[in-house]
Every structure is written in structure tokens, then in C-alpha cells.
Amino acid sequence: MQSWRRRKSLWLALSASWLLLVLLGGFSLLRLALPPRPRPGASQGWPRWLDAELLQSFSQAGELPEDAASPPQAPHGGSCNWGACFDTSKCRGDGLKVFVYPASGPISETHHRILASIEGSRFHTFSPAGACLLLLLSLDAQTGECSSMPLQWNRGRNHLVLRLHPAPCPKTFQLGQAMVAEASPTVDSFRPGFDVALPFLPEAHPLRGGAPGQLQQHSPQPGIALLALEEERGGWRTADTGSSACPWDAHCEQDPGSRQTQRRETLPNATFCLISGHRPEAASRFLQALQAGCIPVLLSPRWELPFSEVIDWTKAAIVADERLPLQVLAALQEMSPARVLALRQQTQFLWDAYFSSVEKVIHTTLEVIQDRIFGTSAHPSLLWNSPPGALLALSTFSISPQDFPFYHLQQGSRPEGRFSALIWVGPPGQPPLKLIQAVAGSQHCAQILVLWSNERPLPSSWPETAMPLTVIDGHRKVSDRFFPYSTIRTDAILSLDAHSSLSTSEVDFAFVVWQSFPERMVGFLTSSHFWDEAHGGWGYTAERTNEFSMVLTTAAFYHRYYHTLFTHSLPKVLRTLADEAPTCVDVLMNFLVAAVTKLPPIKVPYSKQRQEAAPLASGGPGPRPKPQAPAPDCVNQIAAAFGHMPLLSSRLRLDPVLFKDPVSVQRKKYRSLEKP
Amino acid sequence: MCASVKYNIRGPALIPRMKTKHRIYYITLFSIVLLGLIATGMFQFWPHSIESSNDWNVEKRSVRDVPVVRLPANSPIPERGDLSCRMHTCFDVYRCGFNPKNKIKVYIYALKKYVDDFGVPVSNTISREYNELLTAISDSDYYTDDINRACLFVPSIDVLNQNTLRIKETAQVLAQLSRWDRGTNHLLFNMLPGGPPDYNTALDVPRDRALLAGGGFSTWTYRQGYDVSIPVYSPLSAEVDLPEKGPGPRRHFLISSQVGLHPEYREDLEALQVKHGESVLVLDKCTNLSEGVLSIRKRCHKHQVFDYPQVLQEATFCVVLRGARLGQAILSDVLQAGCVPVVIADSYILPFSEVLDWKRASVVVPEEKMSDVYSILQSIPQRQIEEMQRQARWFWEAYFQSIKAIALATLQIINDRIYPYAAISYEEWNDPPAVKWGSVSNPLFLPLIPPQSQGFTAIVLTYDRVESLFRVITEVSKVPSLSKLLVVWNNQNKNPPEDSLWPKIRVPLKVVRTAENKLSNRFFPYDEIETEAVLAIDDDIIMLTSDELQFGYEVWREFPDRLVGYPGRLHLWDHEMNKWKYESEWTNEVSMVLTGAAFYHKYFNYLYTYKMPGDIKNWVDAHMNCEDIAMNFLVANVTGKAVIKVTPRKKFKCPECTAIDGLSLDQTHMVERSECINKFASVFGTMPLKVVEHRADPVLYKDDFPEKLKSFPNIGSL
DSSP states (O other): OHHHHHHHHHHHHHHHHHHHHHHHHHHHHHHHHSOOOOOTTTSSSSOOOTTGGGOOOSSOGGGTTOOTTSOOOOOOSSOOOHHHHOOGGGGTTTSOOEEEOOOOSOOOHHHHHHHHHHHTSTTBOSOTTTOSEEEEEEOOTTTOOOOOOOTTOGGGTTEEEEESSSOOSOOSSOOTTOEEEEESOBTTTOOTTTSEEEOOOOTTOOSSSOOOOOOOSSSOOTTOEEEEEEOGGGOEEEEOTTTOSOTTOTTGGGOGGGOOOOOOBSSOOEEEEEEOSOTTHHHHHHHHHHHHTOEEEEESOSBOOTTTTTOOGGGTOEEEOTTOHHHHHHHHHHOOHHHHHHHHHHHHHHIIIIISSHHHHHHHHHHHHHHHHHGGGSOOHHHHHSTTOTTTSOTTTOSOGGGSSSOHHHHTOOOOSOEEEEEEEOTTOOOOHHHHHHHHTOTTEEEEEEEEOSSSOOOSOOOOOSSOEEEEEOOSOGGGGGSOOTTOOSSEEEEEETTOOOOHHHHHHHHHHHHHOTTSOEESSEEEEEEETTTTEEEEEOSOOSOBSEEOTTEEEEETHHHHHHHHTSOHHHHHHHHHSTTHHHHHHHHHHHHHHOSOOEEOOOOHHHHHHSOOSTTOSSOOSSOOOOOHHHHHHHHHHHTSOOOOOBOEEEEETTTTOSSOGGGOTTGGGGOO | OHHHHHHHHHHHHHHHHSOHHHHHHHHHHHHHHHHHHHHHHHHHHOHHHHHTHHHHHSOOOOGGGSOEEEOOTTOOOOOOOOTTOOHHHHOOGGGGOOOTTOOOOEEEOOOOEEEOTTSOBSBOSOOHHHHHHHHHHHHSTTBOSOTTTOSEEEOSSOOSBGGGBOHHHHHHHHHTSTTOGGGTTBEEEESBOOOTTTOOSSOOSOOTTOEEEESSOBTTTOOTTTSEEOOOOOTHHHHOOOOOOOSSOOSEEEEEOOSSOOHHHHHHHHHHHHHHGGGEEEOBOOSSOSOGGGGGGEEEETTEEEETTGGGGGEEEEEEEOOSSSOOTHHHHHHHTTOEEEEEOTTBOOTTTTTOOGGGTOEEOOGGGGGGHHHHHHTSOHHHHHHHHHHHHHHIIIIISSHHHHHHHHHHHHHHHHSGGGOOOHHHHHSOHHHHHHOOOOTTOSOOOOOGGGOEEEEEEESSOHHHHHHHHHHHTTSTTEEEEEEEEOOSSSOOOOGGGSOOOSSOEEEEEOSSOOGGGGGOOOTTOOSSEEEEEETTOOOOOHHHHHHHHHHHHHOTTSOEESSEEEEEEETTTTEEEEEOSSOSOBSEEOTTEEEEETHHHHHHHHOOOTTHHHHHHHHTOOHHHHHHHHHHHHHOOOOEEBSOOOOOOSHHHHHHTTSOOOHHHHHHHHHHHHHHHHHHTSOOOOOBSEEEEETTTTOSSOGGGSSOOSOSOO
């Protein structure tokens, strides 16, 4: 019995030791037996030379000051680049001035639109001598005629030859040093940084405005087809990618089971649009996909993407190798929702910013060339590639993104904590003493500017305030109130009329709201536009309704950048219109901001009593001595000039958090807003 | 004690009693075990010997010992090089095959020494830099030692400097590489191309279709989208430690420190110096130094001696002029000094210009404008100059600093071309880390007001309060824009009521049963959600009117990238406790809305479920609390925007609401909520919540206006 027990304990000790051995030794043995897992580069990689330290440098010290004697090289013949073939000295005065050669003979509709959009731009000049860029339209295929050498040709120096359709004319003259702006040029003939790649403009492309993007929502609808494929005769069909291994391969299409053909669409309705093929078809498909918000997947395009010099196409399209269809398909299927979301939105932004009308395409072309001339003060990439786009973010205003109202998020910056009050004093010309007091009482106010715009002489004395007060003698024009005065030193402007009546706490609250929405207008009084069936046009109402689309600029906060935009980017026609019909100026400013932001303005509360007793100014709601609704035509004229109706309606008002809540007034920060 | 003694005594007696056969057996067994234990112990205590066995495999040999290969004089020479090459014509992408990681594989040929028929070497075996470069590739994720899996081949023959090469023979060496195949998918690195007298801007070695990573390309030799333009490495990068100097004005405005400039250029520069005095400094080689040993590290102006490259830190702008070659190593020194390079070299392709935005870090001036350089630079605003100085230093740190940085950037560029859908973005290449950290890229950046017709999907999370749930369903179904109702049944122990018992409503009603009772089930991106707008609503929120919900949806349409909710909350910094505090009192500010009743974009469900930082999601599920605070953090962090609180305050059935009403002061609840805020702020590494002072009301809310004409009359009644 005892021996059995002893033997048992012995066995126990033995097996325990064995277990220990197996446990401890097993791993080590395993590590010994199996070769160590080859870490990349570690096991079989490039050898570590024992004498690596003794190796000589690739550039011996004596060699660096090599080549003093050789002369600077002249550019090789035949090819041009920006530095060698463009003379920027002619552009020094007023920047880019463009002269366009008049057409000889009949011209096509597209050609006509191009001419119109150049002539309507701020770059245009009628004198070839004063121009820094001379533009020659190479005629399109329909008229069949080719241009002859123009007078001021000068070996093509500072010339831009605009070709809408890929090389319709045989070389009737040597291009010399001229740049070529061509619709989807081949990569082989394209000279980066010198030529400009244009999009392929369809026949019916509108002059301005243009069709908006088709995207209705940010993310793709559930169940939407993954891929749309091009069809002959300009249609699209969606492909069922689940069953077919190579949905775009001609061989697969023989097999009826491998694909599903949906109804043909003029614009694709899918997440991705596959574009192979050759120009110009592919180029026109590309534009359709952009408009539809369908992410273009380009298979080895042999043509340069439009405005590739400034547009970062990797944010809106996928360029893939046509030889790896399966990989591309797999990559599309596995693409993260975040990337799909970003790509989709970018297609829409780019379409709206640069491609939707002939005017935008032409202005973008000129802007690209102006950026080259400006060199270091050109648009940074961010301005080109995020909303609202470089055509609406003028580089003459600033090239620091944080100076604009649009890029605070990307820059991690915040809008400034101060504002400037700009008080417009029109006829009859009473100094707005009470208003100045109210505004000066705001803790956020940095300065007050009085824009004296009437026939009476400037008053000699102004009220005593701690606030710096500047008086500007205006030109008696209504559009003056939106001039970018250099004396305005803050980002935020509170635009006011001499008649306006505001309390300090209204001003304070509105400004705090503006800081959350620096790109929008924040106003107290509103008006709306509506479609008037009876007259077949737009109508305007200042009645109090459940929604609004405009705020009156007689009392509104907005970013000072809109002054620059108003003065320098609006067509002169529109500013003249505003001067002639002063009540239009509000509408025009609202149109401008809405066209840039694609968002409605913001309304903040305004004391009811004053709202009824003393209307703010022209266009104000409620009963007033002299109803001054803007000429009904005003909205329609402006809409026609914009080419579309940018105004959007909002149904909300932003109030202080405790506004009219049943709590003690003492708890409320903006209590005077609630006084009856 | 007793037992052991007894054992000791009885012990020996045990063995003799066994049979001898057994004794031997046991002894052998014991000694094996003992030996094994000793051996194991030795291995355990010398773990490093095993680790270092990796190093044993890496050959440590001398460069002089590499095999010698004799090259016949008549061996073939590759074609000169095809200027029309593009990735889709000259690059064999099939070799890159399918790779789930979207990474190309690079093979490096073994080092050999090539001699001609007379035994004269074709080139120096390998330079220090090229050895570093190949080591860097070999250590990277790109490397493969399997020639059959490789997509890119890098010859070990060193062509960094054309001057050290015998051109024809080097070409012959290339042609006899085992996978040469007209140079397809071969990558050559060259930093000093051309030779006297005319200095070509690309390597003169005939190389057929091989890609060239070259320093000093001009527009005429550079094959856009095929070649890669790389910097000329400056050995000073490694030798000299220039600490980063903050941006701002410096002693000299413009400096020229190159030696051996063409006399014409030097005249132009000296003219500038005469005109602008102190602010322009033109340096040259020192002629009067006692020993010429360190002449590379000295520069002189008249009799003043300056240390190079330290002197570059004294200038705002530094001239980088072309020599006979376009690419100059000084560019690297200039960037290192945080000086903004003024590049005067017509047609020069700046390094990595395919991905780097040089406008942000340099000024390019045409050669014929050299005399205007000063006025061009003066027109740049100070703020932009400082931005450029920072950017210049960042470019050096990221892409110029070492041979390794140059090699990896080159491979990344080629990788991005082959897998464009996985390419690195402009911001990742160009934004310095400080900017990347501070910036927010809103995933819903496009200003877009979704059409009203889309409607919203209401998601009700419920456990077992069926009666209350049915009331919520009936109330919510009255909202005109509701398009679907989704009930998330979070109770695994009980079946949802039968179909016939549910309220009959005009929109589809779906019940989703969950596998586990988790709070995060409320934020799961269910396939059933077909609309972009989601209304999350608790099964006890019965006090919201149809007008209030409809108005909330209208507000969401104007702010589709935000959380739009009814009860608002605030976070505050508690100065006494030095941490965040949760606040549900009547405050003038809000920074959060409760998701017991809130509209938001369904994309945030995806983010909550799959992209929530750290362990927050599991933490919330484990604590059964704060899922709403987590959602507020997530949305604010990703969009950089504040929430929108809609409509006035009213009584809500939620723990804190009752707390304020004074019914039961649930202090622990508030403490828990505060803990959540502190926990999330530490996981996010920042406090993303934004505080605002506004809420959204209907335009005519509480205005003196006929109620029946208001769109949303039934709002704000308690």
C-alpha cells in the first residue's frame, strides 16, 4: 500500500517534470526547429556590409563646385513652357487683360456663347495693345472654316488658341509660342503647365447658371446600382456586378446570364460610372457622370482631365488601369463608405463650380492663366478644391484661407470675435445718434463707420463714444454700401441704415450667432421670393410668412469678403441695376451670398414693437409710410443675369436658448430681447 | 519535518526493492528530465540569443567580396529610352497582380562587381548613399526577396552619379539582368545626370523602358506620370544638425550661397546687393582660408567668413540657381534651414512635384526675371512668408532629410499610380502635422438641402415597455414626413407582441430583434434605414407633438451634418475639481442634445458602429449609459460643428429631467454623466463639443401673428 503510494508520488513527480519540460522547452524547441518567420527585409534582405562605413559618397566633395564655366542653356527648340514662352511683363499693370479676336464670318451657337462669356468677364479688354493675353478661337467643325493667322500674332507669344473640338483644323499655321486650350487633349500632345485642358462642351451647354448637379442626398441610396456603364448612342445602363466577373468586358456581354440590362438613362443612376473608350465620347461621358453625382472611374484615359493643373481629381474620380479590371471592381466594392461619400460630394461641387455652364468653363480657363501670372499669390490648392471654388474665392482678396469665411473648419481657425458697424446715411441725412449709441454698447464692436451718402454736408460733430468712429464720404451711389473699404478692419460687418433701430442685446446675440455661421448672412428682418404662376415669373414679398429667403441688409451681419465679391465679381450690369433701383441692392446681395454658399440666410429675433412701429428701412415689413417694395422686375432681372435662382428658403429662426421660456428672467442672458 | 526525515530514511529503501531493470529505467528517465530542464532553463534565461538569430541570417560581408562578373564587349545594349512612355504603355501592371494590401513589391538584384574583357571595373561598386537607399527599401514593407512576386525591380548597380559611370558598359550590365525584359518595371535612381560639356538633364545611360527616379529633370526629359523627380541628396543633411528655427523676419532678406555660379548670374546678384545693401547677401567660395579642408562648410563675402549651412538660417529667402545641372543639392540645405527657396532654373521639375505643392514652400522665378527678384519677393505678405518657411522645413523633414525618406517617397508615388484608389491624398502629402491635427474635414461637406419628400426613419429602442412604446408609435406616425418606423427590440427574453397587436399606422413598421441587450444597438446602421434622416426616439418620449417633430425634421434638412435634438445639455469646466462637468440646468448655452429624441444623418450610425475611437463603444455597452454623449462627441469631432437644439424646453421623461423638477435628485446619475464626459474627452484627446447660445424655433414662434396662419402652431406647449 505504502509502496504503491510512494510509487504514485514518484510517478507524479516524474510526470510533473515532464510537463514542465514540455511546457518550457516546447516553445523554445519549436522556435529552434522552425526557421524564424521572415520579417520583411530582415532575413534575406539587402546585406549589411561590414565595410559600409568605408563606402564613398556618390558626390565627391571636390565635385560639387563642378560646372562654373558652362553657360546657361537656352530652351530647346520646338517645345514651350510657361517661363520661356509667356511674357508676364505685359500683365503687370491690372493683371490679366484678355483681348479676343473678332470672328470672321458666321459662328456657331457655342462659339457665340464663348465670346459672350469672355466679353462679360472682368478680364476683357477691347484693345489688343493693352492686353496681356490674346485669345484666338479656333473654329469648330460645323462651319468647317479654319482661322487664318491673325494680325498681332507675333509668333504666338501670349496667345491662347481655344479649340473646342479636338484639332478640327490641320495646322494652317504654326502654333509657335501660343498656348492651346483644348477639349480633352491627348496626354502626348499636352504640355503641362502651359496648355490648358478644357472639358468637352456639349452643343446645348448653357451660357450661364447651368443645370444644377443631380445629387439629392449625400450618401448613395440603399440598393442603388454599384456601377453604370456607357452605352452606344449616349445612354447609360447599370450593371449587376455581383454575378459578372468582368461587366465591361466585351466577351462577357455575349453571355446573357452574366449581366442585367436596366432601362437606358440619359444620366447615370449609380454609385460609380465606368468610362473607358476614347475621346471625345469618353470626355462627354465624364461630364455627364460629374453632373449626375456618379463617381467617374476612368480606365487608363489617354486624355488629360479638364483643368488638371488646378483640380485635384483624385478627390472626385478614380483613374485606374484598364488592364486590371478585377482589381478595380474589387476595389470599388470594398471602398469605404467615407471615401464614397467624399468622392460623390466632390463630383457635385466640381460640376457646380467649374463645369455647369460655358461661362464657368471660360472663366476657369482665364483664372488658371491668371494664377500662373500671379505666381506666389495664386489660389492655394485648398481654394480650388473645396466649396465654393476658386471662381468665388478671389485670390485678389487674400490667399490665406483663414481670411475667407469658408475654410475655418479645414484650417482649424475661428472667426474673429469683433465686428465693424457700417452705417449708411442716405437722404435725408440725419446723423444716427441713437443707433451709434446702441451699437457702441456691444462688447463685440470694434469700430463704427458712417458712410455719408447724401447731399447734405457732413456734420461737424459726432457723439462721444469710446468706439473709434470713422466717417466715409460716399459717392451717393447705393452700391457704395458694399464697397470693400480698406478702413474696415474686422471680418464681420454689421450693415446698418440710419433708420435702423436695434438694441445692444439684439446686436450681441446676432453677432454670436454669426460666429457660428460666418459664411452666411445673419439678419433681423426678412423677405421671400416665390414663383408667381400668374405672371410666369418670380415674385417678391416682404410680408411676414412662415419662411424667408432673404434678409434685409439694412440690419445684417455678414463677412467683409462679400464686399469684395460684390464689387469685383458681379457683372457691371447688375451693379448698375442696383444703383438705378436702390431697393434692388438687398436682393442682389442676397442672391450673391446664396449663390456662393448654396444655403439660406439666418434670421434672429427682432423686437416686435419696433418691427411694427418703425420699419427698419426700405423693404421692411409691416405698415410704413411709403411702401417701397423693390420693382417686381428686380428679382427677375437678377435671376436672369445669374442664369438660375440661387435663393433658398428657410423655415427657422435662431433664438437664445431660453427665449421666452417660463424661467426667471434673471437666468436669461439676452433678457431684453423679450421685452414686450 | 518529521515526514521528510521519514522519507529520507525510507527513500533509499524504495529503490533496492525494485527490480534492477526498473531502476535503470527510472534513472535514465530522471536524468533525461533533469537535462531537459537544465537545457530549457538555459534557453529561458538567454532569450536574446534566439532573437539575434535573425541577425545571424543577415549576411555581414565586405563589399569587396562580391562576385565578379565579366561582361563581354559585344553584349547587347538597351534602347536609348522611350520619351513617350506612360504607365499604361511601358509598365507591366500584371506583375503587380492582386494585392489586398495595395502595396507594390520591390525586388533588389544582388550586388555584383562587373568588369570588362580587360578586367577593368565598369563602375565603382556602390556608393554609401546607394547602399543606404537599398537598405531602406529592403527594410520597408515594399521589399520582397521573391523575384517572381516582385512588381518593381531595382538593380544594385549604382547610377546615382553619372560621372562615375562608363555609360555603354553600364547599359550592357543593365541589359543582362535576369528580368530586364527591355527595362520593363525596372527603377533606376540617379541624382547627378549628364556630363560635360552639355549636361543632359536625365541619365545618359541607355535604359529602354526603365523608370527613372532622377534629380534634375527638365520639362523636356521628364516623362510626366512615368518618371519620378527626386531631390539631389545633400550629405550635409546628416552631417549638420540645424535646429528648427521659428518662422519670422530674419537678418537678411535674400541670400545667395552657391559657389561656382555662372558669371552672368553672379553679376545680376551683385547688382541686387549694391541696390539693396544689407538685406541682400551674396556669398562665394573662400579664397583666403588657411587650410582648404573645410572649404565646403565656409562661405565668404569680401573678407567676412560665414559658416555654411548655418548662414542660411539668417535669411528669409535663399537663392537656388541652376548650375550646369538643374537639380542642386543646396535646395535640401535651404529647406533644412527653414529658408524659402527662390528657385531660378527654367524648366526644372521640382522634386516630387507630382505630389508636393511647391507653391506653398518656394518661389519660382524665371531666369530672365532675375533682376526683378527682389521686388517679386517683397510683394509677398509676411504671413504667407512665415507659412512658406514652416512648409519648407516640413518638406525637408518629410522628404529630403535622409536617403531613406527619398527612397520611400519615390516608392509611394509609384505605388499610388498603380493602386490609385488607395492613393495618399494631397493633404497627407502636403499638410504639416500641426495643420493635420487642427483641421477638420467634415464628411458631409457639400452644402445640400435634401428634398422634403425623402422623409425620415424613426428608430425606437425598446426593452419591454410595450404600452408606452405603442403610444410613441401612434404619436410619431402622425408626423407627415415620417417614411418608416423601425422598432429595435432589445429584449432577448421576451418576444415582441404579435403583429395584430401593434398599432395600425400609415407607414411601414419593422421590428428588428437584437442578439444582445446593448445600447449601441440603437445606433446600428440597419439595412432597413432607407432615408438619410434618422429620428432616434426613446420608447417613453410621448410628449413631443407632431408639429414639433415635423419642425425638427425641417431643421435637420437645413443642417444635415448636425445632431438636431430636443432636450439640450451642456458641458462645463469645473475649476475646483479640474475636470469636466455635465450640466442639465436651465442654462443659456447648449453643447449636446439627448438622443432620446434627435434627428441625424444615418452616416453617423455607420461611424458610431465602426469608427468610434478607442474603447468607447464597448465601454458604453458595459456601463449601459452615455451612448448619447458618445454620439455627441463623435459628430462634433468629425464635423467640427455644434448641435442644434430645437423648440423650447419641456418636461421630458428622463432621469435628469425629473431631477430638475425636484422629484428625485438623482445625484449619482449626474456624476456618472460627468465621468462619461471626462472619459470620452481623454479618449478623443481633445474636447470636441462646441458651445452655442442659440436654438431653432419656427420663424413666427411666439410672434404676434394669427396662430392659424403659422405652419407649426403646436410648439412649445408644456
